[in-house]
Amino acid sequence: MVSATLLAAAGAPVPAPADDPYVWLEDWTGPRAMQWVEAENKATVATLQGDRRYKAFYEQALSIASAKDRIAMPMMIGGRIFNFWRDADHPQGIWRVTSEEDYTSAQPRWQTVLDLDALSKAEGRKWVWKGASILDPQERLALIHLSDGGEDAVSLREFDLEAGRFVEGGFNVPVSKQNVDWRDQDTLLLARDWGEGTMTASGYPFVVKALKRGAPLSEAVEVYRGSPADQLGVYPMVLSDGDGNRAAFLVRGVTFFGNETYLLTPEGAKKLPLPARSSLQGLMQGQLLIQTSEPWVSGGVTVPAGTLASVPLGDLKAGGVLTPRILFAPNARQSIDGVAATRSRVVVTINDNVRGRVLTFASGADGWTSEPVKLPDNATISTVAATHRNDRVYLSVAGFLAPTTLWAMNAADPAPAQVKAMPARFDASGLVVEQYEAVSSDGTKVPYFIIHRKDMKRDGSTPAIMTAYGGFEISLTPSYAAIMGKLWLERGNSFIVANIRGGGEFGPAWHEAGRKTKRQIIYDDFAAVARDIFARGLSSPSKFGIYGGSNGGLLMGVQFNQHPNLWKAVAIQVPLLDMVRYEQIAAGASWVDEYGSVTVPEEKAFLERISPYRNIRKGVTYPTPYIWTTTKDDRVGPQHARKFAARLKEFGLPYLFYEDMAGGHSGDADIEQSARLQAMQMVYFARELEGE
Numbered sequence: 001m002v003s004a005t006l007l008a009a010a011g012a013p014v015p016a017p018a019d020d021p022y023v024w025l026e027d028w029t030g031p032r033a034m035q036w037v038e039a040e041n042k043a044t045v046a047t048l049q050g051d052r053r054y055k056a057f058y059e060q061a062l063s064i065a066s067a068k069d070r071i072a073m074p075m076m077i078g079g080r081i082f083n084f085w086r087d088a089d090h091p092q093g094i095w096r097v098t099s100e101e102d103y104t105s106a107q108p109r110w111q112t113v114l115d116l117d118a119l120s121k122a123e124g125r126k127w128v129w130k131g132a133s134i135l136d137p138q139e140r141l142a143l144i145h146l147s148d149g150g151e152d153a154v155s156l157r158e159f160d161l162e163a164g165r166f167v168e169g170g171f172n173v174p175v176s177k178q179n180v181d182w183r184d185q186d187t188l189l190l191a192r193d194w195g196e197g198t199m200t201a202s203g204y205p206f207v208v209k210a211l212k213r214g215a216p217l218s219e220a221v222e223v224y225r226g227s228p229a230d231q232l233g234v235y236p237m238v239l240s241d242g243d244g245n246r247a248a249f250l251v252r253g254v255t256f257f258g259n260e261t262y263l264l265t266p267e268g269a270k271k272l273p274l275p276a277r278s279s280l281q282g283l284m285q286g287q288l289l290i291q292t293s294e295p296w297v298s299g300g301v302t303v304p305a306g307t308l309a310s311v312p313l314g315d316l317k318a319g320g321v322l323t324p325r326i327l328f329a330p331n332a333r334q335s336i337d338g339v340a341a342t343r344s345r346v347v348v349t350i351n352d353n354v355r356g357r358v359l360t361f362a363s364g365a366d367g368w369t370s371e372p373v374k375l376p377d378n379a380t381i382s383t384v385a386a387t388h389r390n391d392r393v394y395l396s397v398a399g400f401l402a403p404t405t406l407w408a409m410n411a412a413d414p415a416p417a418q419v420k421a422m423p424a425r426f427d428a429s430g431l432v433v434e435q436y437e438a439v440s441s442d443g444t445k446v447p448y449f450i451i452h453r454k455d456m457k458r459d460g461s462t463p464a465i466m467t468a469y470g471g472f473e474i475s476l477t478p479s480y481a482a483i484m485g486k487l488w489l490e491r492g493n494s495f496i497v498a499n500i501r502g503g504g505e506f507g508p509a510w511h512e513a514g515r516k517t518k519r520q521i522i523y524d525d526f527a528a529v530a531r532d533i534f535a536r537g538l539s540s541p542s543k544f545g546i547y548g549g550s551n552g553g554l555l556m557g558v559q560f561n562q563h564p565n566l567w568k569a570v571a572i573q574v575p576l577l578d579m580v581r582y583e584q585i586a587a588g589a590s591w592v593d594e595y596g597s598v599t600v601p602e603e604k605a606f607l608e609r610i611s612p613y614r615n616i617r618k619g620v621t622y623p624t625p626y627i628w629t630t631t632k633d634d635r636v637g638p639q640h641a642r643k644f645a646a647r648l649k650e651f652g653l654p655y656l657f658y659e660d661m662a663g664g665h666s667g668d669a670d671i672e673q674s675a676r677l678q679a680m681q682m683v684y685f686a687r688e689l690e691g692e
Contacts (some may be wrong), residue, residue, distance in 0.1 A: 001294060004309075005308050007660035016518065017580065018068065019096070020580075020643075022508065022515075022642070022643040022646045023581075023648065023690075025639055025643050025646060026637075026643070027196070027636070028639070029631065030050075030400060031466075033642065036182070036591045036642070036646075037638075037642065037659045039091060039148065040645065040657040040658070041657075041658055043501075044656045045333070045658070046301065047656060048626075048658075048684060051649070051683045051684075051687060052671065053680055053685075057119055057303045057487050057686075058675055058676060060483075060487060060669065061164060061486075061674075061679050061682075062088075062539075062672065062675035063486065064425050064482045064483055064684045065086075065483075065671045065674055066091075066671050067170050068087055069422070071404060071405075071420045071421075071422050071602070072110075072420075073396070073406070074103060074406075075385055076384045076392070076394075077099075077134055078102065078138075078385070078387045079100065080089065080098065080099060080159065080160060081097065081099070081100055081108075081359055082095065082096070082113070082161075083096055083097075083098075083110070084129055084415075086588070086671050087323065087383075088669070088671070089469060090115070090117055091670035091672055092117045092128065092457030092628050093116045093119065093247035093670075094114065094115050094116065095112070095114040095129070096110040096111060096401075097110070097113050097161075097641060098111065103398045108251065109574065112232050113159075113164050113166075114164075115162065116129055116183045117436070118147075125148050125239070126148065126595040127146045127147070127148065127403060127662070128146070128147040128148070129146070129147075129150070129322060129652070130147045130154050131135050131145045132145065132159070133145070133180055133288060135182045135583040136182070136246075140161050140162050141158060141159070142159045142161055143156045143157070143158055143159070143180060143188075144156070144157050147634040149176065149662045149664065150630070150632045150662055150664025151632050151633075152177055152193040152634050152635050152665065153173065154176075154589075155174060155175045156171060156173035156178070157172050157173075157175065157579035158170030158171040158172065160504050160567065168302045170213070171211070171213065173190065173211075173217070173218075175495070176192040176205070176227065176435060177192070177193070177203055177204055177205065177634075178190065178193070179191040179192075179205065179207060179234070179235040180192075180193060181235065181236045181238045182238060183210060183236055183248060183588060186212060186213040186545045187210050187211065187212055188210070188211045189208055189209075189210060189215070189218065189223070189236035189238070190210075190232060191205040191208045191209075191235065193205060193521050194209065194217070196206055198331075198651070199228075199233075200228055200230050200232070200233050200288050200590070201229070201589040202227065202231055202232070202587045202588065202589035202590035203589075204228050204231075204232055204233030205233045205588075205633075206228065206233040206234050207222060207224075207226070207234070208223050208225075208234050208236055208250055209222050210223050210224070210258060211224060213537040216242050219461060223250075223264065223268070223269065224250050224252075224264075224268075224269045226252045227254075230254050231254065231447060231593060232253025232254075232256060233253055234250055234252045234543060235251045237248070237249045237251060237280060237517065239280065239283040239288070241283040241284050241285060241341065241388045242284075242344070242389060242390075243286060245283060245285075245286045245287055247263060247288075247313055247316075247317075248264040248284070249280060250269055250554050251279075253590075255278050256590055256591055256594055256595065257468055257593050258590070258654075259276055259279070260276070262549070263317065266460060267558075270319075272316055273297075273321075274322075274638075275292055275296040277305075277508070278291060278292045278293065278294070278296065279293075280292050281308065281339040282340065282341035282346070283292075283341060283388075284340060284342070284345070284346055285363055286313050287310040287311070287313070287325075287363055288310060288311050288312070288313050289308060289327075289341060290306050290309050290310065290324070291306075291307070291309075292304075292305055293306065293510075295509040296309070297320045299322055299323030299324065301321070301326070303326060303329075304329050305381075305509065306329070306330050306335060306336065307326055307327075307328065307329040307330070308327040308328045308339060309325060309326050309327060310325050311324050312324070323442070324477075325367050325368060326368070327348065327361045327370070328350070328359065328539065328669070330350065332507075333352065333506055334351060334353075334426060335351045335475065335505060335509065335510070336348060336349075336350055336507075337352075337381075337382070337477070338382060338383050339474065340383040341388055341390060341683060342390065342391045342393060342411045342412075343387075343388055343390050343391045343411050344391055345360045345362055345391055345410075345411035345412055346360065346361040346363075346368075347360050347361075347393055347396075347411050348534070349382060350361075351477060351505055351506075353447070353576075354449075354475070354477055354478070354499055355477075355478075355485035356375075356379050356380045356382075356548040358369065358372070358375055358530065359372055359373065359393065360411050360412075360414050362632050363633055369618065371414060373409065374416070375395065375407065376397050376399075376402070376405075378399055378433070378478070379398055379399040379402060380397075380399070380479055381395055381396070381397050383395055384396050385412075385429050391410050391412040391687035392408065392409075392410060392411075392421075393409050393410075394408055395407045395408075398479050398480050398494075400433045400449065400479070401428040401431055401433060401451065401480075401485075402449050402482050403421065403422040403423060403425065404421075404480075405418050406419055406420035406421070407419065408428070416543070425486055425491060426482060426485030426486040428485065428489075430452060430453050430454055431489060432451070432452065433448075433451050433478070434444075434450050435447055435448070436448055436532065436536070436670060437532075437540065438529040438531070440501075440525045440528040441521070441528065442524075444513075444521075444525075446498065446500055446528060446529060447505075448466075448496055448498040448499060448532075448533075449478060449495075449496065449497045449527045450494045450495070450496045450533070450538060451489060451494060452662050453492060453494075455533070456535065457537075457540075458538060459537055460534065460539060460540030461536065462492070462537075462543060463494070463689035463690055464493060464494040464495070464533070464538070464544055464545070464689075465484075465488060465545045465569075465685055465689075466498060466528055466530065466533070466544070466547075467496070467497060467546065467548055467552065467688050468497070468498040468499075468529075468548060468552060469500075469502070469521070469523040469552045469610070470501065470502035470514065470525070470551065470555050470592060471502040471503070471511075471514075471524075471551035471552075471554075472502075472551060472594055473504035473508060474504055474551075475499070475503050475504045475505045476497050476498075476499060477505075477656070481495070483682075488682060491690070493539065493689070493690075496529070497532065497549050498528070498529040500522055500525035500526050501513045501521055501522050501525050502514040502515075502519070502551075515593075516594070516595065516606075517596060517602060517603055517606040517607070519595070519610065520606075522555070523555065524611070526555060526559060527563050530563075530566050530567075531566070541565060542568050543568065543689055544569075544689070545567065545568060545569030545685045545688060546559060546567055546570055546691055547572075547576050547681065547691050548568055548571075548572070548573065549573030549575070550573070550574050550576070550635075551576065551663065552573070552575075553573050553575020553641075554576040556570050556571065556572045556575065556576045557572055557575055557576075557613075557644065558610055558612055560612060560622060560623070561612050561615045561617075564620060564621060564622045565621075568684055568688050568689055569621050569623055569625075570623050570625040570626070571642070571684060571685070572626070572628075573628055574630065574638075574665055575590075575612075575627070575636065576588070576636055576640050577612045577640040577641065578611060578614070578639075578643055579595065579607040579610060579611035579612075579613070580598055580611055580614055580650075582640070583597060584641050586633070586635055586636055586637030586639070587603065587634070587637075588636075595607065613640070613647060615646050616644075616648060616653070617651075622653055622654075623688070624654040625648075625655050625656070626680075626681065627641045627644060627657050627658075628641070628657070628660070628666060628677065628680070628681070628685040629642075629658075629659050630648070630665070631660070631661045632664045633664055634661050634664070635664070636665060640659065641659070644660070656684065660676075
C-alpha cells in the first residue's frame with residue numbers, strides 16, 4: 001500500500017498498472033519496503049565491501065575527500081572570505097571565515113563560525129549544509145539552510161555573521177521544501193508548505209508570503225499565489241547592484257523550463273513581458289541581465305536563443321515595450337555556462353566546443369563592449385565568487401589531468417593571477433586527453449573526451465568507463481576527477497565523457513533536440529559514442545562500463561535495456577527508472593516538461609517504450625548492473641531503484657542493489673558516505689572489467 005504521505009505529495013493518485021507488482025516498494029520508509037532494503041544491502045555490502053580491493057579504495061577516496069591541502073573555495077561576504085569545509089575532523093563540515101588579505105596566504109588563519117558536527121551532536125540530528133541566504137547590503141545577517149540527512153527539505157535559521165551565533169529570537173522557520181530571500185532586514189519573502197493546498201503535485205511551494213520578524217508563520221501575509229498545477233512552484237529573488245538599485249522578483253515555474261516573471265511593486269506583483277524560457281542572471285548598474293533559452297523579439301530587437309541580454313530596471317518598472325541589448329549571442333558550437341555581476345562589469349563564462357572561455361562586459365552609451373580574459377586552455381572555467389560591492393572575482397580552472405587552480409582578477413582590468421593550486425591527487429604521467437566525434441543515427445557529430453595512457457594498445461583490451469548526462473540543458477565539461485584518476489586511471493584504464501544531446505554543451509538547441517518524445521536521439525548518441533570507441537580500438541564491449549546518476553541514471557537504465565551487448569558493467573545511480581509512474585514519485589511531476597506525461601497519449605506511448613523498469617525482458621543476457629540510491633532522496637526518490645532491482649530478481653537476472661540511509665539526492669551527507677559510495681562503485685567496475 002502506498003503511504004498517505006507519498007500520495008499527498010504526488011497529488012491525486014493514479015492507479016498503478018495491473019502488471020506492476022512492486023508498487024509497495026514506493027512506500028518511501030514503510031516497514032515492508034525497508035526490510036527489503038535491509039536484506040538487499042546486506043548481500044551487496046558483503047560482495048563489494050568484502051572485496052579485497054575495497055579497503056584500499058575506500059582509504060584512498062577518503063584521503064582525497066578529506067585532504068587538508070584542498071582549495072578552500074571562497075564566498076565573499078561583507079568584505080571577508082567565508083568557506084564551507086569538510087575534512088576528517090569535520091566530516092559534516094564547518095563554516096569559517098578569514099580576511100581577504102589572509103585568504104591569499106599559504107596558510108590562512110581561519111575562524112570557525114558554525115560547526116555542523118557539533119550542532120548535530122547537540123541536537124541529535126544529522127545536519128547537512130545546504131547554503132546560506134545573505135541579507136544585502138549590510139551582509140551581517142544570514143539564513144542558514146539546514147537539511148536533516150541530506151533531503152531537499154530544509155530548516156531556516158537566522159545567523160549573525162559578526163557575532164558568530166544564531167540570532168536569539170530571530171527567524172527560525174521549520175522544515176519544508178522552501179524558497180526564501182530577504183525583502184529587508186525584518187521581512188522574508190517565503191514560499192513553503194503553508195498547509196493543505198499550498199504545494200504543487202511535485203511537492204514544491206506555490207504560495208509566497210511576507211514573514212515579519214517576530215511574527216509566527218500563521219501571521220505571514222500572502223503576496224502572490226501560483227497554481228497547484230505549476231511544475232516547480234514560485235521562487236522569490238531579490239537582486240541588488242553596486243549603485244544601490246534593488247528589486248524583488250517572483251519567478252513562477254509554470255513548467256520546468258517555462259517561467260512567468262513578476263516584479264514586486266507597492267501595488268503588488270506585476271507580470272513582466274519576458275520570454276517564458278528565460279532566467280534572471282543579476283543586476284549591474286541598473287541593467288537587469290536575462291539569459292534566454294528561446295528566441296525573443298521585443299522593441300525591434302531579435303534576441304536569439306541561448307543569448308545573454310539586458311534591459312534597464314527603470315524600463316521594467318515603467319512598463320511598456322522593452323528594448324533589450326545583447327551582451328553575448330553564442331554560435332552553434334558555444335553556450336553560456338555562467339553569468340556573474342560585479343560592481344562595474346558582467347563576467348560571462350562560456351563553453352566553446354566544450355572548452356572554457358571567459359569574457360567581461362562593460363555597459364556604455366552605445367551598448368555593451370566585451371574583453372576576453374586570458375586563462376589556461378582546454379579546461380573548464382567557472383566563476384567561484386563575485387560581488388557587486390567591488391570588481392574582484394575568483395575563477396576556478398580545471399582539466400581532466402590538470403588539478404584545480406583558483407585565480408583572482410579585477411573584472412574592470414582583467415589580468416588574472418593564480419592564488420591557489422590543488423596538488424595532484426594521482427599520477428598523470430603517461431596519460432593524454434583526446435577529443436573525438438562520433439556520428440549518431442541522424443548523422444549529427446557528437447563529441448566526447450577520452451583519457452588514456454599514451455602507450456595504450458588500440459586493440460580493444462583496455463578497460464574503460466564512460467559517463468554522460470543528456471538532459472535538462474546541463475553540460476558535462478572537463479574536470480579534475482581525482483578519485484577516478486587515483487582508483488581507475490592509475491591502474492592503466494581509460495575514462496570517457498560523452499557530450500550527448502539533451503545537455504547544454506551547444507546551447508538550447510542541443511537540449512531541445514532530445515526533449516520529450518524526441519528523447520531516443522539522446523540514447524542513440526550515447527550508443528554511437530560507444531561504437532566509435534570500439535571502432536577505434538580504444539576499448540571493447542567485454543571491457544566497457546558505463547555510469548550515470550539521476551537523469552543520467554535513466555540514461556543508464558535505457559542503455560542497459562536497449563544495448564545489453566555493448567556493456568559489461570552498468571552503474572545506475574539515484575535513478576529514474578519507472579517512467580510510467582515517475583510523475584507519482586517524489587518530485588517527478590516537476591519534470592514533465594523534460595520527459596512528457598502519461599496523460600498525453602503520444603508521450604505515454606513513448607515513455608512506455610523507453611521505461612527501463614517496464615522493458616526488462618526474460619531470456620535476455622544482460623550485464624550485471626550495480627544500482628544504488630539513498631533513502632533520504634526526496635527529489636527522485638529511492639523507489640525507482642528498488643522496483644528495478646525487484647523486477648530483475650523476479651526474472652532471475654543478476655544485479656547488485658545498495659541503498660544508503662542518508663545523503664539525499666547527491667549522496668554526500670558527510671565525507672565518509674561519499675568515500676564509501678565511490679569505493680563501492682569502483683570495486684564493482686574493477687570486478688566486472690578487470691576480473692577478480
